[in-house]
Amino acid sequence: MTSADRYSYGPYHDGPDPLAPPLDLREALDQIGNEVMEGSSPRTALQELLRRGTSTMPGLEELTRRLWQRRSEISRRHRLDGTLQQVRELLQGALEAERGALFPDPSDDARFAEAQLDALPASTAAAVNELTDYNWRSETGRENYGKIRDLLGQELLESRFQGMKQALQNTGPEDVERVRQMMSDLNDLLAAHASGEDTEQRFADFMAEHGEFFPENPSSTEELIDALAARAAAAQRMMNSMSAQQRAELAELIGQAFGDPSVAQQVAALDANLRALRPGEDWDSEQRFRGQDPLGLGAGAQALQDLAELDALAEQLGQSYPGARLEDIDLDTLARHLGEDASVDAARLAELERELRRQGLFERTKDGSLRLTPRALRRLGEVALRRVVGQLRSRRGERDTALAGAAGEPTGSARKWRFGDTEPWDVPRTVRNAVLRSASTSSRRVALDVSDVEIMETEQRSRAAVALCVDTSWSMVQDGRWVPMKRTALALHHLIGTRFRSDALRVITFGRQATTVDIGELTALEAVWEQGTNLHHALLLAAQHLRRHPDAVPVVLVVTDGEPTAHLEPNGAAYFSWPPQPRTLAVTMAQVDAVAKLGASVTVFMLGDDPRLAAFVDLVARRSGGRVVAPDLNGLGAAVVSDYLRGRRG
Incomplete structure (x- = not known):
């Protein structure tokens, strides 16, 4: 095996880029200094910097604007009657196919069946329930009615378990039984946890048997409850956001899920358990949707969950709560809603804040407030003095000087000569620089260059x-x-x-x-x-x-x-x-x-x-x-x- 076979090269994925240039804090500190000069406290100045960002880095305000834009898009684009609309369309197709099959039949049974169809209630939910025991003659009608039951079951479970709809696309009786058993075991686990039992082993057994239904892969009962409660609360908020008529129809239809009333009963028991275990979740609010794109139960619950996540992100970006830190921002959730670039921007802001603190530009006082450190004040003083020297130079023709004093005795330090300097040369250092420079170019001759010259700093000894x-x-x-x-x-x-x-x-x-x-x-x-x-x-x-x-x-x-x-x-x-x-x-x-x-x-x-x-x-x-x-x-x-x-x- 050659050495080339033992090594491979590719992009670096494990953490921050080790070769990335360090953050340039000068612009950030100058902005903070200007705010402090205007009368802001250092904490307020830092918050203002993070809010506005820099010339190369969007701030929290821009990320928040994009969040609210995304939130507005969801509420303006969608409405929540998607499942009802699909059920109506399937029911209408079933009834039309059934009437088409009955019309050629001259028998009394056919006329009686037609009368049954004509007497169906106007309510979609009531009509679906009336047809529970109907003997379909049309194959299309029978298939559509089966699709209604499957759709209701899939949407009901999707509204509580993300990804369930895709897992149950081709539902058979054994699949429904497997879901019903999972729901029963889940409710037993939650009830045991609520009563104070140690459910560690019970949780492990539950995940070993039913883990396929939980792609989040929770590691404990508490994590499982957190994930389920957030989803169930979103489903409840979706129901709250519907009109009273829509809520009533859906509540009546749910009993037809998979044609097995026990599934809806287990979902109701699950909601009750989760509400008791997580009363702090938002179960009672509602959201107004004004769009034209209909969402089903599952997609609607996801939309309400997305809105809740966007609200939480907005609070994190707002940094207005006690003890707020940029590390609180959920970067994965931010990336999911706004893209990877937004997550990178938030991470860079957090890094900027850490670097400002790490490099000793801020320090915390005994009362918990921030103040500028001497190092930061030196930077601000340097900027202020540079402005003053520029004004002196423009007003009186004086140049920017690096003298350690007005004139007098050497200080023992030296510096590079600059045009206009009148101090005496530091001859040993100047010659040494010339020798080193000549040696670096392999030249046998030593010749002085302007870049070699160093001068001695002087100071006035009077205080x-x-x-x-x-x-x-x-x-x-x-x-x-x-x-x-x-x-x-x-x-x-x-x-x-x-x-x-x-x-x-x-x-x-x-x-x-x-x-x-x-x-x-x-x-x-x-x-x-x-x-x-x-x-x-x-x-x-x-x-x-x-x-x-x-x-x-x-x-x-x-x-x-x-x-x-x-x-x-x-x-x-x-x-x-x-x-x-x-x-x-x-x-x-x-x-x-x-x-x-x-x-x-x-x-x-x-x-x-x-x-x-x-x-x-x-x-x-x-x-x-x-x-x-x-x-x-x-x-x-x-x-x-x-x-x-x-x-x-x-």
Whole structure:
């Protein structure tokens, strides 16, 4: 045997494709970040991402739309009187054939038979029952009447056991007896289970004898009950959905199933047992069908079961119940109703959610809520800083830089040279790169190439203590300044965390009162109705931060859109008044002076064009030796970052 005979190659079917590329989470995280910036919680942002999907992946909303479209198709296409219609057609054919056979016969018996046929009730069910003992002369009439009984039996069993109709296409007396015996044994098994008996062995014996009737291949009595109860409840809902006349006719016809009333009796007993064992199933609702395609009992029960499965899938896709997870979605059922592509889309969404959690982008708090991890915040800060740098470059001609500091001593790290860099070369690394590159091409000559050059990063060794005070009063939300404020804080935080690691940043929010927050808390901060602009309290906290870092360059940045309307009383309570009281302005200016004594100049980023605010911030700038910047919202981040770089240089 050759080696070629020992191996075969084909598609991989056992689980996910091991060679598939990993999910690209960047677009997903950017979408989540935008939602969080707009004020959504991380959980809501994640749910919104899964609902809408991405540019390459349909979301839950699209899958739900397709579900409802499929559901609507079923109810608009069909009606539920298929079995009655078939019985009527078979009965009409039988009566016409019988009258044709009686007409040539001049005997009194023939006339009496004709009179019997003429006296049949108008109701189809009643007519079929009247003909139970009729002696058919026409072979076609006899066959049609037999077909009616077989049809009723097949449809009755199909409505309770999926696939039974096909199994009983050519029904003989022995087949009917086999079904009747199975039903009897099944009802005995369910009754024993309901009484609390251990039915494990009894179930095994039942499946060994009658397993051919159950293609679902249940592994226990409970699984058997679940499958049968779902089907029986669907059959009952189908009956509920019919008109009263149709229900009455079918109920009367059922007794003619296979010409053996005991079959219908066993089905009734089965329904009673299942209803007692599974009262939580939907036995009482109804569904309106408006179509023209008639469905028989079996197909109608399947349609109602399909509708129930679609409703359950819609609930799973909606993810609105407590503890909902995308793993709850029944992918097999979804594929059966919407196709394999829908199942793949749902599986990819679940994988996306798992990857976002697995890669540490979300973490669960003690109260069970989600929050962005530092890793996710770094990604959002990187995006925010990139926007700021782009604005700086377009406004002032500056380029995007990867400097670790403004200038000064080497940091010990190096990076690839890019056009416009002015830092000194890292000569050993540059030469090594050239040697390795030349060796990889089998060249005996070593020649420098631009791609070989690496430069030494430098940093400025002076530290800065930065207090960023951001206004979180309701006017910031109302006038569309909430998101730019958050993006500005993220950009500054990312810049300090990646380029000026020795600097100490403190983010302070102030509304009616001020508080110190970390960047994650600020990012997830939700807008609330709050009156008051307590700059006094914010500057108090800023001064505390500066005092903790006496060796650092003090930098105080204030982003606000209103003059102070609140201050902190000696007892710790916040006092609010509109218009501002002289006492509020006085204590605020006193705190500006206190900050100035620590060596900090206060830069105020004024949002809006209120003349009273302009007069106040001008006074703050003059008293502290700072300045006033009035950027537009798009330029806020660039203005704050630029002023920070200016301020940290002293």
